[in-house]
Amino acid sequence: MTATPLSSARILLVVGGGIAAYKSLELIRRLRDHGTTVRVVMTAAAKHFITPLSAATLSGEPVRDELFSLTDESLIGHIELSRAADLVVVAPATANLLARMAGGLADDLATTLLLATDKRTLVAPAMNVRMWEHAATQRNVERLKADGVLFVGPEAGPMACGEFGPGRLAEPPAIIEAIERALAAGALLDDWRPRSRGPLSGRHVIVTSGPTYEPIDPVRFLGNRSSGRQGHAIAQAALSADARVTLVSGPVSLPDPIGATVIHVETAVEMRAAVEAALPADAFIGAAAVADWRVETVAGAKIKKGDRGSPTVRLVENPDILAEICNNKASRPAVVIGFAAETEDVAANASAKLHRKGCDLIVANSVAKGTSTFGGATNQVQLIDAKGAESWPSMSKADVADRIIRRLAVELSKRQ
Structure with missing residues (x-):
């Protein structure tokens, strides 16, 4: 296998709760094919769409989903997770998850590690077109971009709800291309955190x-x-x-x-x-x-x-x-x-x-x-x-x- 920025990368994948969560399994598989280490965190809502067992089987790593896990948190697990990755990827990122990120909330494992991370975050939004176009969502997106968060998508097309427009999760190949760009840009930027630098x-x-x-x-x-x-x-x-x-x-x-x-x-x-x-x-x-x-x-x-x-x-x-x-x-x-x-x-x-x-x-x-x-x-x-x-x-x-x-x-x- 030809060495690429993905070959030795460590990705922390946060899976939000939306119908597009099923694509996260394909994303995990494709990243693993590139030799990438993938650790998965799921929100409570994500488990209504895919199972932790599926994500764990494809990633080869245990899935984390509890902030108050006695096993993980005895080692301050949310800090370890947030610092041990080269890049944090949120896919899919629902309107609710974007709002919590923009507001700096830390009320579950996913939002807590996103607040605690010192690594760059790449977000792939997925939601209904009206939710995506709502002024509140767009304010949250601009706030997150100002904080240094990268975005890929969403794409326009037919949705599970029957509507058409922007809001579809970017396809796994597009997300992987964005991940490669973010990893390669590490050589260009001395520090991921403030974009002002x-x-x-x-x-x-x-x-x-x-x-x-x-x-x-x-x-x-x-x-x-x-x-x-x-x-x-x-x-x-x-x-x-x-x-x-x-x-x-x-x-x-x-x-x-x-x-x-x-x-x-x-x-x-x-x-x-x-x-x-x-x-x-x-x-x-x-x-x-x-x-x-x-x-x-x-x-x-x-x-x-x-x-x-x-x-x-x-x-x-x-x-x-x-x-x-x-x-x-x-x-x-x-x-x-x-x-x-x-x-x-x-x-x-x-x-x-x-x-x-x-x-x-x-x-x-x-x-x-x-x-x-x-x-x-x-x-x-x-x-x-x-x-x-x-x-x-x-x-x-x-x-x-x-x-x-x-x-x-x-x-x-x-x-x-």
Whole structure:
């Protein structure tokens, strides 16, 4: 088995009481497949949905569920549990559990160890859509994020109650990816506890992500295959480094990173306006695949087939957002990072783009046939500056994002 951040990790998994608790068993199994040590704590409500025996069998460790256990608490068990892990994961985290965490309550084993831990906590919420959208829940989420708690999900979709919307527990692979990010970020952050000590504390970072869709008529558009996964991963990594993040996103099927100010757009013109409105900023990362052209005249009705044959569409150039940001002396961020998606001569074309646009760094990658850059989970990039190119091995987009943010922190520190 290839060594990963999960291979030797110790995870303390707190299972809350909700119908999604059954997914925690799959999460335990997948973590164990990675070689991770998993210790499980269950709330009283969780035992209505899954049994301690199931969790203990899959984890290979006894399940804890009693604060006043004579055996465990004779050794101050809640302190030992809270300190012996590399990361605390709460999945599922119900609305009630989030409220108790935000209020600092310690009325059972789960909330007591969450209050006593000195390790970072990753939370995967799961609840009814109305509960998730309620102002009280959103206040609790923002309070927890300000306290340094990480979030993954929730996802949108059909629910057991018959409703549809955000509130579904993130799938186990997404939670595991978030766990890997949190573990890897330990090398970036000296101390998990106060987010105010992150390397981008007090910095405002604008990130663009996804494609742009340029309408031809009310039905059709010009677009590209960008999924937004790399841009969204960069926004999440910047949040983890304690930046204030504005994410300007084209049309994607990804959930918004909780804690970021997210502006949804469709066209390049809309994206430029959103970026300009978000300035000033300390850094700009243009990860979006902005369409180079748009249709000069958008048809007001669907273009129909007819005897006159195929329609003629005239294209005009879209605004060059990256170049405009770089050359605006009044509001240029201290560090500007662009992206170059190339099908050939990647390093040469990206280096030319760096000098032509005037940005500080270019993240170059190949989108030639057979690569997984567009839509895939991995990316292989070259980081280019005025001195040359640095080739990175193929890695997850989350890992690429972490390395970009680490480099951004270095570049900003040079300009202080």
